[in-house]
Every structure is written in C-alpha cells, then in structure tokens.
Amino acid sequence: MRDVSLAPALTPPLTGGLADSIFDTAEHNPALPLLARRADPCATEWTKVTAREVRDEVVSLAKGLIAAGVSPGHRVALMARTRYEWTVLGHALWAVGAEVVPIHPASSRDQVEWILRDAGCVAVVVEDEQGAMTVGTVCTRLPRLRHVWQLDGGALHELSEQGETVPYTTVESLRRIVLPDSTAAVVYTSGTSGRPLGCALSHRGLAYPCDTLLAGWAHTAAPPGEQPSVLAFLPFSHVYGIMIMLTCVRGRVLMAHEPELTEAALASALTTFRPTYLYGVPSMFEKLYKIFLRSAELAGRGALFERAARTARDFATAEERRRLGTGPGPALDLRLQHALYERTVYRKLRAVLGGRAVRGTSGGSSLSRELSLFYEGIGVYVHDGYGLTESSGGITMQPLGREKSGTVGRPLPGTEIQVAGDGEILVRGPSVFQGYVGDEAATRAALWSGWLATGDIGQVDSEGYLTITGRKKDIIVTSGGKSVAPAPLEQRLRLHPLVHQAVVIGDDRPCVGALITLDPEFLAHWRAALALQGNAPGRESREENALREEIARAVASANSAVSRAESIRVYRVLQEPFAADNGLLTPSMKLRRDAIVRHYAAEIEAMYQARPRGRRGAPESPDWDEPDDVFR
CATH class of the missing domain: 2.30.38.10 (Luciferase; Domain 3)
Known part of the structure; x- marks a missing residue:
C-alpha cells in the first residue's frame, strides 16, 4: 500500500461557519465587488455587487428565514440552477445554522421525493412553476415539509418583508453559535446505480479545500494586480459547483452566475464577463x-x-x-x-x-x-x-x-x-x-x-x-478473465471530433466493445464539407463509407494506448445520445452505465453476434483479432 501526503495544512483552523466570510469581507473591505449579475441573459453589461450589499441581502433573507420558523439544524432544499439567488440564500441559511440540501432542478419527481424525505427537509426553494408543480405532486407524502418558496414568484422579496421585524442581533447570535463541525450541507451523490446517498458535509470540511487552495494557489488565478474572477455555471447541486462558489466567496474572487448550459449562453457569458x-x-x-x-x-x-x-x-x-x-x-x-x-x-x-x-x-x-x-x-x-x-x-x-x-x-x-x-x-x-x-x-x-x-x-x-x-465498480472483466478500465479508452475515443460520447463494455464477453454517439454539430459540419468534395450521385454511400473510416480511426487511436487484450474489437454507433432526460446520464452528466447496458441490451447482443466468421475452413468461431464496426 502506497501512502502519500504533503506538508501540514496551510490555513489556520476554522472558528465559525461558512457565512462568516461574507460578514468578515463586508466589515474589512465593504466596497469590494464580490458578485456580478446582469439584468437578463442577453445583456452585455454586468453589475458588480459589493461585499456590503451582499451581506445586507444575506441578513435580510436570514431574518425572513427566522420569521418563517427555520431554526439551527433544520434542513432546507435548494432546487434551482446556478444563479445569484442560490449563493445569497445559501449563505443566509448558513447564517442561521440551517443545513442546505441541494437538488438538481431537472431531477425527477421520484428523486425529489426521495431526497426531501430522506433528508427530512422542512422547506424547499424551487426556481419556477415547473419546480413548484414537481414538489406539489409529492408534498402530501412529506409531513415535515412546511414551506415551498418559488424564486421566480417573488419568494425572496416576501421573505425579506416577513423578516423586517426580526432584530439584526438575532441573526448575529445564531451565526456566532455555528460550530465548524456542524453540518452545513447534505449533498446527494449522483446515483449512477441505486438510490443517491446524502453526504453530510461540515462547515470545516467544505471550507478546508477552498481555504487550502486559496492559501497556496490564489495568486495564480489572475494577472498580477487584478482581482480574480470566475464564471460559475456548473450546478450548485453538486459538490464541485459548491466548492467553486465557496472558494470565490471566501477568497474574495469576483463571481458571476450563468444558469444556462447551452453553447450560445456560455459563449456570451464568457466574452462579456471575461473571467480570469x-x-x-x-x-x-x-x-x-x-x-x-x-x-x-x-x-x-x-x-x-x-x-x-x-x-x-x-x-x-x-x-x-x-x-x-x-x-x-x-x-x-x-x-x-x-x-x-x-x-x-x-x-x-x-x-x-x-x-x-x-x-x-x-x-x-x-x-x-x-x-x-x-x-x-x-x-x-x-x-x-x-x-x-x-x-x-x-x-x-x-x-x-x-x-x-x-x-x-x-x-x-x-x-x-x-x-x-x-x-x-x-x-x-x-x-x-x-x-x-x-x-x-x-x-x-x-x-x-x-x-x-x-x-x-x-x-x-x-x-x-x-x-x-477509473471507478472500481466500472472495471470490466471479459470472459477470458482480462480486467479493463473503460475510462481511458472512452477518453481517447472522445478526442476524435466526431465522437460525442462513448461507453466501453465487455463484462463476461469475449472482447471489449463500445457504444458510440456522434457530435451532432460537428457531424453536420463534416457532412457539409464532404458534400463539397463530390457530385450528388452516390453521396449517401460515400458519406457512410467515409464515416465508417473516421470512426474506425477513432477506435484505432484509442486502441493504440492499450494492449491487444484490452482493445475495442466491436462497436456500434447509436443514433440517440445518452442524456439525462432519457435516464442514461445523471444530472451531473455522468454515465449511468448499468442503465445504458440495460437500455441497449438487444443492440449489444446483436453487436457481438454480428462478428464475421473466420476464414474458410477455420473453426466456426468469431475472429476477435480485428475491430468490427456496426452502424445502427
């Protein structure tokens, strides 16, 4: 067993909770821009929000939460995309000692019900009417759930108004009794197989990697003399997104939010916000x-x-x-x-x-x-x-x-x-x-x-x-006893411009196989370029042959990095991509391998059965020496 560690921790021990960083920054550097927002997705101008302004919003929401009966140790779910309100509301919940339970807004009704019940949430914040309807279909089976707040329905404004009579000192008293080892969030795993599990993460645990990275690497996040800036767009419903948010807030890094994950939205946000x-x-x-x-x-x-x-x-x-x-x-x-x-x-x-x-x-x-x-x-x-x-x-x-x-x-x-x-x-x-x-x-x-x-x-x-x-549970064992990690092969397959997704399979099979989906944008571009190279007659056949050759090159390139026994020998190109809405990807875009294998069981069986037989006079058994492509 190999044991590796580096130097002792770079940061002093945490003495309070995650909300403290906003209050500390507002006290010592109130005019520092901490967050950036824009009026609508098409706007090119971003408005900077200072530390004092963020702190005041956090306090206003914290007072509203107290008035609504949210107490230390209560769990409140946030079911929204990556947006400004998520960051402010999350810190307001931490300021009163509550625990945040992130839920991806695209989660199914069953997933939402499971998380709300398993975590014992007393309230849930949804983004829009669709989220409210999803929760509404299951709330009668959740006796502990008392509030459903809708961001696009003005819920935060109503909360702030409700808390106007709550003294500021009440918020301060609750914030100051939050201990580093108190639970700050219950973040659910992706659930690539079976029910997702709720991971209890403390204030200290969430702060530690952020503070360590800031202490050792923050000076590399921007050109000298500039305030570092980050565009947050990955879901805050997963720990990666939360870590980015906390690193920015704790490190005084200017952070903007982009809730849309489309190519056009990200391109616009990158070129207008210009992160470092x-x-x-x-x-x-x-x-x-x-x-x-x-x-x-x-x-x-x-x-x-x-x-x-x-x-x-x-x-x-x-x-x-x-x-x-x-x-x-x-x-x-x-x-x-x-x-x-x-x-x-x-x-x-x-x-x-x-x-x-x-x-x-x-x-x-x-x-x-x-x-x-x-x-x-x-x-x-x-x-x-x-x-x-x-x-x-x-x-x-x-x-x-x-x-x-x-x-x-x-x-x-x-x-x-x-x-x-x-x-x-x-x-x-x-x-x-x-x-x-x-x-x-x-x-x-x-x-x-x-x-x-x-x-x-x-x-x-x-x-x-x-x-x-790779993942231990994803290791493939062929019928010949060869163990194969699929991730490196999948990674190399995706390097080809035409390949969008790849899933390597082969458990209890005579060889390794792969299911491949194509990148629709690049495929359209590739076909248009190919069409210019010849006349219309025979174009469809020419395209199919050329596409087979390109995918064969991608497979050959992937195989060049592994031994013959680990290489892909059969593969099939699918018409439909793996997606969250067809149950083949998690909300965090990870492959649901078991679900994919079940969904394409017939295609996988046909793929292995379609191997050509050996040479004339050879035994009637498949020849696994050369890759065989099967286009669907």
Missing part, C-alpha cells in the same frame, strides 16, 4: 476544442489550426520536461513556431474564452493529457483536479512550478492518500465527510478507521503524482 480563471468538466473542454476546430475548418483554416494545435502540445510538453528537470525546454525552432501561432491563432482562441483567462481546472472525470497540453500551449493551463462528494470536493492539486499533465497532481497540504493493494484510492483529512444521512451501513463501508474508500482506481508515481484510471 476557468473551470469545468472534461466534456466542456473537449467541446471547446471541437468548436475551435470546426470554426477553423469553416474559415478554410483547418490545416493551420491542426499545425498550431500540434505546436501547442509540443511546446507544452517541452515546457513540462523543463520544469520537471527532464529536459532543456523548447528548442529555438519550436519557440519561433509557437511565437508565430501566438500572433495568428492562440490569442484568437483565448478571445473566445474572454481573453483574460490564465489558468483553469477540470473536474468530475479525467481530462486527457493531450487536451491539458493543448490548453497550456495556447496560454491557458488547464489541469485535472480530483475530488468527490464524500471529500467535500478537492483532494489533490498540481504543485506550482511542478505541474504534470495527465495526472491530478499531489495531495493538498494536510490531506493524505493511500493506494490499496487492489488499486483503490483511500483518503484521510479534514474534508472527509461525516457520513451518509440515515445509512450507517453505507457509512461503515466507506470509512475505514478514518480513511475514506473512494471507489476510484489509481496509481501514484515515484514523485507522488496521482493518476486516476
């Missing part, structure tokens, strides 16, 4: 890369972009070797090429991201080394982060000046990790959760003498860098 630091999930950074490529090809500069992207990766690789002490850095010719593309390509790509971003973080699943190197090469170093709900977010970080793409870095100061004999990652530290609400058996299974069994598989290199290879 980016964060997201791998699919977002993959999508951005494909947008860059598609835009270049539409402008007739696809070959130029490909050369510039290759130079960016080569330059970043040479820089990485230099900082790790294994190479001299970029050679003169590479520096000259990079400088040329900086003037002609890279700065234009950064402009799409707002033009001010200097660094970024990807989390939720593994980011490919190739993409990390690409972004570093164009001037925005994006590193892969690691954390989970049960650890209150962050566990590892790239050490400054020793960053290594393709890994998730090293443990945060004060946090320890071990890799067990079976490859499972164990974590110990101040951010580890208090347990699963109402499920002692699950808590005992996850916590071993203070160590959290993450369920993730990984390895630590000689310098203490951790690499995540």
Whole structure:
C-alpha cells in the first residue's frame, strides 16, 4: 500500500461557519465587488455587487428565514440552477445554522421525493412553476415539509418583508453559535446505480479545500494586480459547483452566475464577463476544442489550426520536461513556431474564452493529457483536479512550478492518500465527510478507521503524482478473465471530433466493445464539407463509407494506448445520445452505465453476434483479432 501526503495544512483552523466570510469581507473591505449579475441573459453589461450589499441581502433573507420558523439544524432544499439567488440564500441559511440540501432542478419527481424525505427537509426553494408543480405532486407524502418558496414568484422579496421585524442581533447570535463541525450541507451523490446517498458535509470540511487552495494557489488565478474572477455555471447541486462558489466567496474572487448550459449562453457569458480563471468538466473542454476546430475548418483554416494545435502540445510538453528537470525546454525552432501561432491563432482562441483567462481546472472525470497540453500551449493551463462528494470536493492539486499533465497532481497540504493493494484510492483529512444521512451501513463501508474508500482506481508515481484510471465498480472483466478500465479508452475515443460520447463494455464477453454517439454539430459540419468534395450521385454511400473510416480511426487511436487484450474489437454507433432526460446520464452528466447496458441490451447482443466468421475452413468461431464496426 502506497501512502502519500504533503506538508501540514496551510490555513489556520476554522472558528465559525461558512457565512462568516461574507460578514468578515463586508466589515474589512465593504466596497469590494464580490458578485456580478446582469439584468437578463442577453445583456452585455454586468453589475458588480459589493461585499456590503451582499451581506445586507444575506441578513435580510436570514431574518425572513427566522420569521418563517427555520431554526439551527433544520434542513432546507435548494432546487434551482446556478444563479445569484442560490449563493445569497445559501449563505443566509448558513447564517442561521440551517443545513442546505441541494437538488438538481431537472431531477425527477421520484428523486425529489426521495431526497426531501430522506433528508427530512422542512422547506424547499424551487426556481419556477415547473419546480413548484414537481414538489406539489409529492408534498402530501412529506409531513415535515412546511414551506415551498418559488424564486421566480417573488419568494425572496416576501421573505425579506416577513423578516423586517426580526432584530439584526438575532441573526448575529445564531451565526456566532455555528460550530465548524456542524453540518452545513447534505449533498446527494449522483446515483449512477441505486438510490443517491446524502453526504453530510461540515462547515470545516467544505471550507478546508477552498481555504487550502486559496492559501497556496490564489495568486495564480489572475494577472498580477487584478482581482480574480470566475464564471460559475456548473450546478450548485453538486459538490464541485459548491466548492467553486465557496472558494470565490471566501477568497474574495469576483463571481458571476450563468444558469444556462447551452453553447450560445456560455459563449456570451464568457466574452462579456471575461473571467480570469476557468473551470469545468472534461466534456466542456473537449467541446471547446471541437468548436475551435470546426470554426477553423469553416474559415478554410483547418490545416493551420491542426499545425498550431500540434505546436501547442509540443511546446507544452517541452515546457513540462523543463520544469520537471527532464529536459532543456523548447528548442529555438519550436519557440519561433509557437511565437508565430501566438500572433495568428492562440490569442484568437483565448478571445473566445474572454481573453483574460490564465489558468483553469477540470473536474468530475479525467481530462486527457493531450487536451491539458493543448490548453497550456495556447496560454491557458488547464489541469485535472480530483475530488468527490464524500471529500467535500478537492483532494489533490498540481504543485506550482511542478505541474504534470495527465495526472491530478499531489495531495493538498494536510490531506493524505493511500493506494490499496487492489488499486483503490483511500483518503484521510479534514474534508472527509461525516457520513451518509440515515445509512450507517453505507457509512461503515466507506470509512475505514478514518480513511475514506473512494471507489476510484489509481496509481501514484515515484514523485507522488496521482493518476486516476477509473471507478472500481466500472472495471470490466471479459470472459477470458482480462480486467479493463473503460475510462481511458472512452477518453481517447472522445478526442476524435466526431465522437460525442462513448461507453466501453465487455463484462463476461469475449472482447471489449463500445457504444458510440456522434457530435451532432460537428457531424453536420463534416457532412457539409464532404458534400463539397463530390457530385450528388452516390453521396449517401460515400458519406457512410467515409464515416465508417473516421470512426474506425477513432477506435484505432484509442486502441493504440492499450494492449491487444484490452482493445475495442466491436462497436456500434447509436443514433440517440445518452442524456439525462432519457435516464442514461445523471444530472451531473455522468454515465449511468448499468442503465445504458440495460437500455441497449438487444443492440449489444446483436453487436457481438454480428462478428464475421473466420476464414474458410477455420473453426466456426468469431475472429476477435480485428475491430468490427456496426452502424445502427
């Protein structure tokens, strides 16, 4: 078993609750812009809200909550997208000692009922009429639920009015008795299989990774002399989003909210707000890369972009070797090429991201080394982060000046990790959760003498860098006994511009297979470009053959990184993407593998049965040596 830890904690022990940071900032730097908002999604101007103004809104809502009967220890669900009101209301709940229970607004009625009942919520804040109707269909079966407040129905204004007679000293008294080890939030796991579990996270646990990152890395989040800024858009219903929000508020980072996750909405928010630091999930950074490529090809500069992207990766690789002490850095010719593309390509790509971003973080699943190197090469170093709900977010970080793409870095100061004999990652530290609400058996299974069994598989290199290879429960065992981690293969498949999603399968099968969906925007662009290369007769057949060849290249590229026994030998391209509304993705965009396998059981069976037979005269058994594609 490998045990890895870094220096002791960088931050002093927490003495109060999460709401204190807003009050402290308002007292010492009241005019500092803390949040930014705009009147409507189409507006190009963002209005900055000062720390004093945010504090006053928090106090006003806290008084309303007290008047409504919300007391310390009560649980209140927030069922809304990532918006300004979520941040203010969350801190108001923490100010009165209540516990926040985030719920994704797209959750099904059954999921909403389960979480509200399991957590014992006394109130729920919904975003709109649809959310109110969802809760309304189940509230008769929830005897503890006393309030349903609707944001778009003026609920916060009504709460503020209701609390006008509550003295400010009452809020202060409740805020000051909140202890660091009190539960701040009950955040439910994604529920990729079975019921989601409610993770009880303390004020100390949630604050610890945020404060540690701020203490060691905050100065890298913006150019010198500028206030760092972040555009928050990932759901606050998951710990990653909450961690970003708390890091911004506690670190005095200007934060804007973008509730829409569409390509157009994010593009508008990025170019108008212009954040200095980016964060997201791998699919977002993959999508951005494909947008860059598609835009270049539409402008007739696809070959130029490909050369510039290759130079960016080569330059970043040479820089990485230099900082790790294994190479001299970029050679003169590479520096000259990079400088040329900086003037002609890279700065234009950064402009799409707002033009001010200097660094970024990807989390939720593994980011490919190739993409990390690409972004570093164009001037925005994006590193892969690691954390989970049960650890209150962050566990590892790239050490400054020793960053290594393709890994998730090293443990945060004060946090320890071990890799067990079976490859499972164990974590110990101040951010580890208090347990699963109402499920002692699950808590005992996850916590071993203070160590959290993450369920993730990984390895630590000689310098203490951790690499995540997949989820323990996702490991595929073929009928020949070969164990295969699907995540690396899926990651490499998604690098191809045409591939949108990929699920690798093969349990109890003679070989590894894959279900693939195509990126609709890039597919349309690809077909349009192909149509220009020939006459109409035979176009459909030509397109199908060309598409088969492209996907075959994607599979071959993925297979090049693994052994023959681990490589994909059969695959099927599906017409329908995996999505949350068809039950095949979680609200946090993670694959529901069991559900996907059940949903496509017939297609999977046909895929394996469709293998061509061996050569004439050979035994009547499938030949698994070459990949076989099946288009649906």
